[in-house]
Amino acid sequence: MKHTISVLVENHAGVLARVAGLFARRAYNIDSLAVGVTADENVSRITIVADGDDYTLEQILKQLNKLIDVIKVRAFSETELLTRELVLVKVNCTPAQRAELISIAKITEAKISDISINTITLELSDYSNKIKTFEELLRPYGIKEIVRTGTVAIQRGSASLTI
Amino acid sequence: MSENTMTVAKAMVECLKAEGVKHVFGYPGAAICPFYDELITSGIEHILVRHEVNAGHEASGYARITGRAGVCVATSGPGALNLITAIATAYMDSIPIVAITGQVNSDQIGRDVFQEADITGSAEPFVKHSYIVKDPASICDVIKKAFYIAETGRPGPVLIDVPMDVQLMETEFMYPETVEIRSYKPTTEGNKLQIKRVADTISKAQRPVICAGGGVFLSDAKQGLAELAHRCDIPVINTMMGISNMDMSDPLYFGMIGMHGVKAANHAVKNCDLLILLGARMGDRAVVAIRNNKKMQVVHIDIDPAEIGKNLDVNTPVVGDIRRILCQLLEIIPEMKHTDWVNELDGVRKQTASVPAAKEGTVCPKSFIEELNRQLPKDSIIVADVGQNQIWTANNIRLTEGRFMTAGGMGTMGYSLPAAIGAKKATPERTVIAMCGDGSLQMQFMELATAIQHNINVKIIVFVNSALGMVRELQEKIYERETAVDLTGSPRFDIIAEAYGIKAENITDISQAEAAISNMLASEKPYLLQVFVDREERTII
Ligand SMILES: Cc1ncc(C[n+]2csc(CCOP(=O)(O)OP(=O)(O)O)c2C)c(N)n1
Numbered sequence: 001m002k003h004t005i006s007v008l009v010e011n012h013a014g015v016l017a018r019v020a021g022l023f024a025r026r027a028y029n030i031d032s033l034a035v036g037v038t039a040d041e042n043v044s045r046i047t048i049v050a051d052g053d054d055y056t057l058e059q060i061l062k063q064l065n066k067l068i069d070v071i072k073v074r075a076f077s078e079t080e081l082l083t084r085e086l087v088l089v090k091v092n093c094t095p096a097q098r099a100e101l102i103s104i105a106k107i108t109e110a111k112i113s114d115i116s117i118n119t120i121t122l123e124l125s126d127y128s129n130k131i132k133t134f135e136e137l138l139r140p141y142g143i144k145e146i147v148r149t150g151t152v153a154i155q156r157g158s159a160s161l162t163i
Numbered sequence: 164m165s166e167n168t169m170t171v172a173k174a175m176v177e178c179l180k181a182e183g184v185k186h187v188f189g190y191p192g193a194a195i196c197p198f199y200d201e202l203i204t205s206g207i208e209h210i211l212v213r214h215e216v217n218a219g220h221e222a223s224g225y226a227r228i229t230g231r232a233g234v235c236v237a238t239s240g241p242g243a244l245n246l247i248t249a250i251a252t253a254y255m256d257s258i259p260i261v262a263i264t265g266q267v268n269s270d271q272i273g274r275d276v277f278q279e280a281d282i283t284g285s286a287e288p289f290v291k292h293s294y295i296v297k298d299p300a301s302i303c304d305v306i307k308k309a310f311y312i313a314e315t316g317r318p319g320p321v322l323i324d325v326p327m328d329v330q331l332m333e334t335e336f337m338y339p340e341t342v343e344i345r346s347y348k349p350t351t352e353g354n355k356l357q358i359k360r361v362a363d364t365i366s367k368a369q370r371p372v373i374c375a376g377g378g379v380f381l382s383d384a385k386q387g388l389a390e391l392a393h394r395c396d397i398p399v400i401n402t403m404m405g406i407s408n409m410d411m412s413d414p415l416y417f418g419m420i421g422m423h424g425v426k427a428a429n430h431a432v433k434n435c436d437l438l439i440l441l442g443a444r445m446g447d448r449a450v451v452a453i454r455n456n457k458k459m460q461v462v463h464i465d466i467d468p469a470e471i472g473k474n475l476d477v478n479t480p481v482v483g484d485i486r487r488i489l490c491q492l493l494e495i496i497p498e499m500k501h502t503d504w505v506n507e508l509d510g511v512r513k514q515t516a517s518v519p520a521a522k523e524g525t526v527c528p529k530s531f532i533e534e535l536n537r538q539l540p541k542d543s544i545i546v547a548d549v550g551q552n553q554i555w556t557a558n559n560i561r562l563t564e565g566r567f568m569t570a571g572g573m574g575t576m577g578y579s580l581p582a583a584i585g586a587k588k589a590t591p592e593r594t595v596i597a598m599c600g601d602g603s604l605q606m607q608f609m610e611l612a613t614a615i616q617h618n619i620n621v622k623i624i625v626f627v628n629s630a631l632g633m634v635r636e637l638q639e640k641i642y643e644r645e646t647a648v649d650l651t652g653s654p655r656f657d658i659i660a661e662a663y664g665i666k667a668e669n670i671t672d673i674s675q676a677e678a679a680i681s682n683m684l685a686s687e688k689p690y691l692l693q694v695f696v697d698r699e700e701r702t703i704i
Contacts, residue, residue, distance in 0.1 A: 009346075010346060014283070014295075017284070017287070018287060021287055021288065025288050055472075058472070059469070059473065062468055062469035063469055065468075065469070066467070066469055068291070068292040068312060068344065068346060068347050069346060070346055071345060071346040072346075163345070
């Protein structure tokens with residue numbers, strides 16, 4: 001089962017290595033990982049999507065909590081969260097195909113971020129499944145390059161995770 | 164410039180003094196020389212080991228006895244790397260140590276310069292926390308936090324890596340009085356409701372047993388354990404790490420559980436209806452005996468929430484300091500009796516098989532240890548190494564007020580002598596004996612020089628079976644032939660000992676044991692006793 005875990009950590013050098021190392025050596029699988037500083041510049045937030053049963057999830061949370069630089073850890077259920085990934089896709093695009101691709105961008109609410117004589121680069125921020133569909137739509141044109149971030153997640157409604 | 168302005172190296176030493184450190188175990192090299200140059204005039208005694216791994220083990224033996232973090236020191240690169248096995252050993256056994264390493268100059272880090280090793284990176288899986296000090300102004304804070312983290316909560320090793328140029332920079336010495344780490348707040352007090360549940364569960368049980376582990380030592384809870392056992396008439400068994408946390412002559416004490424444990428203890432966990440785990444992490448080798456008992460309830464009391472439910476499903480968890488929790492529990496729990504259950508275990512205990520006569524020219528380890536028990540001062544400290552020698556010692560030694568210790572979690576060969584040296588340094592008035600095999604002795608006998616140089620009166624008992632006995636026994640059982648376990652070529656350890664100026668004696672017959680042990684215990688110097696045992700001798704007696 002997939003779990004989304006938010007980890008608030010001290011914004012020190014080496015913290016990410018500690019967190020990633022913990023997953024590696026305890027054989028927990030990471031599907032995606034994203035890090036960024038929070039409103040408090042001394043605190044970073046790591047969002048991890050991990051795979052595992054309930055026992056593994058409990059162990060992950062407990063072991064993360066033991067790292068001295070970890071301030072707070074929480075796992076969320078899917079319904080509690082608003083999740084986003086960002087993807088940049090460079091697609092083959094002859095001048096004749098431009099109109100078609102621009103209409104795909106419109107429908108999917110992707111942004112046209114760059115364009116060249118024979119390519120177009122589209123940008124989309126959405127939840128994971130939407131991004132997958134987006135990729136499927138573009139595949140027939142020939143994807144030259146694709147860059148995707150890890151998932152970031154925030155609670156729906158007024159609840160928030162703070163230290 | 165105030166009088167508190169000094170180099171980081173001097174500040175490090177001042178911090179250690181402020182922490183009350185009396186002894187450090189270490190081995191120098193260029194990158195840690197600024198620190199050593201200040202240490203020498205500080206009044207802190209430095210014990211020069213003969214290999215860095217032993218600095219770590221000595222700090223660990225020291226810590227187990229003092230209850231405070233032991234300090235070990237090494238230089239950058241190979242020195243620091245040699246510490247890793249000891250750091251990992253301490254980590255597995257939750258022993259507080261503070262390891263200080265020199266590092267190459269900060270502007271050269273990452274360039275693969277001479278003797279550079281990423282020690283904080285390499286040791287990360289085995290430390291509770293680590294620091295690399297780049298800001299000279301942070302040194303006092305770092306050292307204060309290092310001791311605090313090492314000693315509180317579930318104890319463990321903390322590493323401080325200090326680049327050589329940083330050691331030479333100036334800073335203000337100001338040792339903080341308190342520590343505030345917002346992300347580290349170990350629970351000590353047990354949850355009242357949970358403790359009430361524990362009391363209820365105990366009251367309902369017919370066949371309860373307490374399995375007490377190393378955590379009982381770490382939280383200094385021996386007394387509470389004995390009180391609970393006696394008040395509620397509950398048999399006590401140990402994991403290997405817990406041995407000697409209960410007076411072993413106590414009628415309620417039934418020995419060590421697990422793969423290498425004794426019948427009575429394993430019978431207790433297999434047939435109990437309530438297992439109370441007290442600071443025992445139930446490692447895989449301890450858990451084997453329990454898996455089949457489906458009817459028991461489990462109460463787990465531990466400072467580390469991550470251990471609860473990790474290896475065994477638990478009905479009633481209580482997180483906190485064992486000593487505190489026992490006090491809380493003892494406030495509410497009534498007296499009770501489990502006479503039939505205790506008698507049943509007593510019956511199993513009495514079924515001990517008779518010991519077969521030893522072969523000509525060899526000594527039965529069990530009989531030898533029984534003789535040792537007769538002569539040992541009450542409060543002796545016994546450090547068992549790893550292998551058959553460890554199991555023989557664990558299952559036969561009888562300590563009442565003494566202390567048994569061993570590298571239970573990591574099973575690190577070569578632990579016993581350095582840990583014994585550390586323990587003796589911590590408590591010079593007590594008898595301290597390292598018990599090892601002829602394989603493990605050869606991983607550590609360089610430390611005989613440390614004992615001699617620093618007048619550390621430790622005793623060494625080596626069971627010579629001319630093989631890596633534990634592995635040989637396993638191969639015999641599973642592979643039906645032995646490979647790479649024969650120790651032919653080993654020297655005569657009595658001559659080696661004498662080369663270090665250490666008196667040695669050999670025994671090849673149990674009739675010599677009484678006099679030899681008495682000579683060893685009477686000597687005021689380090690002493691080595693070689694006990695020749697049959698190569699075929701097993702751990703299953
Ligand atoms: C550093 C290390 N290397 C290897 C082992 C694997 N091992 C476990 S017991 C053992 C044999 C120990 O032999 P010896 O010290 O002679 O003791 P005996 O079992 O014969 O009493 C070995 C090699 C270990 N535990 N530690």
